[in-house]
Amino acid sequence: MSGxxxxxxxxxxxxxxxxxxADELGGGNITAIGTTPRVGxxxxxxxxxPLGTRVRIPAMGNGIFVAEDTGGMIKGNKIDIYMSHGDQARQWGRKQIEIYVEM
Structure with a gap:
């Protein structure tokens, strides 16, 4: 982390x-904090x-996202971004990006 x-x-x-x-890139139907996965x-x-933290993602239009879920493969500086359809998730793929975590 820096800055x-x-x-x-x-x-x-x-x-x-x-x-x-509609795809194999899916997670469960309830997040780690008990909400339903959705865009954002x-x-x-x-x-x-930490769960509940707000995160700004410039690569996603500088939108504000909330850390509500976890995953077995998410260790260290990794995040998964919920997308409305598997086609969008596949198109996004895996990228190194900069994010801003609210302190």
């Missing part, structure tokens, strides 16, 4: 898309980004 930008901490992560609709949710390693 501090007005209450947001910059970090580089490996980001993968995931979905629950990310899965994280809670030792790196």
């Amino acid at each position: 501090n930008n007005n209450g947001w901490r910059k970090m580089t992560v490996e980001a993968t898309g995931y979905s629950m609709i 949710v990310i899965a994280v390693d809670p030792r790196v980004i």
Whole structure:
């Protein structure tokens, strides 16, 4: 992690898309905090980004996402970004991106 930008901490992560609709890239139907996966949710390693934390993702239109889920393969500086369909998740693939974590 590096940098501090007005209450947001910059970090580089490996980001993968995931979905629950019509594909094998799906997760469960309930997040780690008990909500339903939806656009705006990310899965994280809670030792790196605590659950409930707001995260700004410039590569996704600078939108604000909330860390509500976890995953067995998400260790360290990795996140999964929930997408509305498996086709979107596949198109996104896996990328190294910068994010900003609210402090």
